[in-house]
Amino acid sequence: MPPATESTSPTGPTSPTPGLRARKKQRRFEEISETAIALFLEKGFEKVSVAEVAAAAEVSKPTLFRYFASKEDLVLHRFADHEDEAARTVAARPAGLTALDALHRHFLAGLDRHDPVTGLNDAEGVLAFHRLLYGTPSLVARLHGYQNRSEQALATALRDAHGGTPLEARLAAAQIIAVHRVLAEDNWHRVASGEPVPHVHKTATTATNEAYTQLRTGLTRYA
Incomplete structure (x- = not known):
């Protein structure tokens, strides 16, 4: 199966195909988690706030919680x-x-x-x-x-x-x-x-x- 790509229309690019969108979501999911784990390893789990993880991952707290239900899930995923x-x-x-x-x-x-x-x-x-x-x-x-x-x-x-x-x-x-x-x-x-x-x-x-x-x-x- 060929890789998913963005399609185009006369007025410009349309939304990414579901396959590409899912891959982007998975990459963001992994990036947030790896950022969190790096902070936890450096400073300790209890000493790092969710807000600090969100800032380091360059996402908002609401966005972070759309990916992870709890702080613990940042590690346990x-x-x-x-x-x-x-x-x-x-x-x-x-x-x-x-x-x-x-x-x-x-x-x-x-x-x-x-x-x-x-x-x-x-x-x-x-x-x-x-x-x-x-x-x-x-x-x-x-x-x-x-x-x-x-x-x-x-x-x-x-x-x-x-x-x-x-x-x-x-x-x-x-x-x-x-x-x-x-x-x-x-x-x-x-x-x-x-x-x-x-x-x-x-x-x-x-x-x-x-x-x-x-x-x-x-x-x-x-x-």
Whole structure:
């Protein structure tokens, strides 16, 4: 598909096509967030006001709040793309592969590519972001909302894949999301304390395998 462009008329350019408009909106969204995160990393989350972020991003406060519902969302939008990642992994799994096997493989693949969401990444920007996140109580509290939505999405995918009652699926999803969170936090703490990533990678792989063995033992319907 060719890139969207502005169309013209005899009286001059018309409005951008929806595709171009959406891309511009996404770029502005990302620019505001990155400006905010840079300020938060420099001065601390609590010491930076929304007005200061808006001024630095060259937008008004009302405009900022059209993009982000809260100050915390300026940081946590990075997790938005991951909200339904587990659910998508289950839904897109190859025929014959169980939900747990698909999720297990997906997490191991994330470790292999040092995906920041697994905690196994020593890039200074990633470490600084995690220090900001886990060192700010309001961000940690807000993160629970993202995890709750991840559980709900995964529960739906598990029911679609293997059946079971809504409660069974929700309990299974909660355990799986909790395992991913605990593994990622442990990886991040170890990397942040100075352990070499290759060493953490090896033990993180073992820990992931052991965690999924426990899940399979207790979650036989989905294994």
